[in-house]
Amino acid sequence: MSDDNSTVVIDAGERDRLGHPLDYRELNRRIRKTLSEGQERIVLMNVMGQRYIASATGGTRMRIEIHGTPGNDLGAFLNGGTLEVFGNAQDVTANTMNGGRIVVHGNSGDITGLAARGGTLLVKGNSGYRVGIHIKEFEGVGPSLVIGGFVNDYVGEYMAGGTIFVMGLGCTSSPVGLNVGAGMHGGRILVRGGLDEHQLGPGACLAELDEKDAAVVEGLMSQYEAAFAATIDRSVPVLKVMPLDSRPFRGHYDSTTI
């Protein structure tokens, strides 16, 4: 099933009878139909802003290549398999991802990885504002969001678990913006290339890496290097942003706090 002959190509650039671009619902219907027929390798050509591509799909052997510019909510609720984007991704990529892997050979937009619960996202370039807000983990299963370049303000806001790694490749100053980890109460934000106290949001603090963190950093760097054929300088220090408290709102709303 995985040999090249079984790869299904879908041209998202074709026009409907009114001359409009292929609707996202039709595109996703074709993707699901192909998957339901047992074909797990799909190539999407000429994608131009179609939303929700491959949302809520899965299957460990599923592999979808996307050429062009996928629309918002790429891979929302993804359960497994791999999505690989040859180009930039727009906003809300990997929205509430449960599992699987999304690889973006370019930049991703704002709110990347919103509320993700599992899986891995690798972005070769930069991302925007509010990356990985409200991501969470449960019983040791959590998402890993890796951004090769920089991110802007509010990375990891309200984060409850999982890992965000901002590598700062090609950056001359801090690769994160302001309000890093604002209101976080779980998980870790790893920043390669430094950040200042004033960039931290309320409820977050800076820490050195422990052994477990160092292993995670090395693992994610290797994954990035393998995905994008890159080499990362290991001598640049990586800092960790972590929550000051796992229950920051204790007592704020409930006077009968335990």
Added chain:
Amino acid sequence: MYEYEPRTASLRGPEAPHGFSERSYLVDIPDRHKPRHGSCGIAGCMNIDGSLISGSRIEKMITTMSERENGLGSGFVAYGLFPDFADEYCMQFLFENEESQALTEETLSEWVYMIKDEKVPTFPQSGMSPPFPLVWRYFVRPKTGTEAYVRTGLSEEDYMVRLVMSVNDSVPGSYCVSSGKDMAVFKGSGYAREIAKFYDISRYKGCMWLSHSRFPTNSPGWWAGSHPISILDWSVCHNGEITSYGVNRKLVEMAGYKCNLLTDSEVVTYLWDLMVRRHRLPVTAAAFAMAPWYYRDIERLPEDERRLANQLRITYKEAFLNGPFSILVGRSDPVTMIALADRKKLRPLVMGESDDGNSVYAASEECAIKSVQYDARIWATRAGNPAVVKVGEGIVRRGTESPFLGAI
């Protein structure tokens, strides 16, 4: 909560006011406008060397993002449109009927010399709901030689602003949608693809186009309330909500503007005119006043910038646009595009530039840019940080620089 009482009767029932100035609210819109996603779309394109772009280009950009609209408003603005009448103010009107046109022309004849007038060709589309307005264009010159003009003590531009306000405020069924030189606004109630066909946008050529597709949330969808919203040569396409509308409105009303278009976006246009044309603020300073930094972040600026930032926050505190927004702003002389997102970047905005650097784009989504320029280099502006592009000069700011670069 919705502010407006839902109406169960048909939108165009016998008891409803008859005419294009009728308004549709989100609560009582017919099925074809029922929201699927929400949020407006904005798109703009320009050529730095001033060469002309066909309207079909901007039509393709804005319709690529059709998920963002629900058919309750769309519009286009073109600059560099009337080289033969570049020194005349082009006033473009939506009229309810011949009577409102006659009343308007009566008012115009008191204020301005009529150089030329013409009907703007329109082509009603089958999906759109009638009645359709009469669209008319007048090339005018203010009667600046008269004693009446001298008595007003106004500059020529302020005189034109007062004329527009006076028509919109007092002539029933008549709305001036654009009043600048060498530019015009084409807008209405419908999907972007319908409005583009209604005006046959592809027949026009301009060196800069801005466009908007609307998803009205807290204000009604109707013809004159669609974007771009324009005064003089300013035009604004806005995606978002201005929650500080009441405060902003007070400021512009004190300066003589009248808010008649029933939408929060209107104040943004008047704020640009007030701060940059009348108060002569640099664009970066005006943008900072609209989307200021937090005080704790201002503290980290170098001293002269810190002083300027604090002064702007204090002097123009009523110009602070609170709430999520991304806007595209156009003006002429030289033709300029300003792209600005709010200070937390709660609405999308990306920029693009062609490989040769001559074409510059701005849009809510990258796909709108890539649909017309596949090789475009894409970048994102920072929160509250304006990108400024001028015909003849190029990219003045990319929206990633320090806040007052070029202003001090």
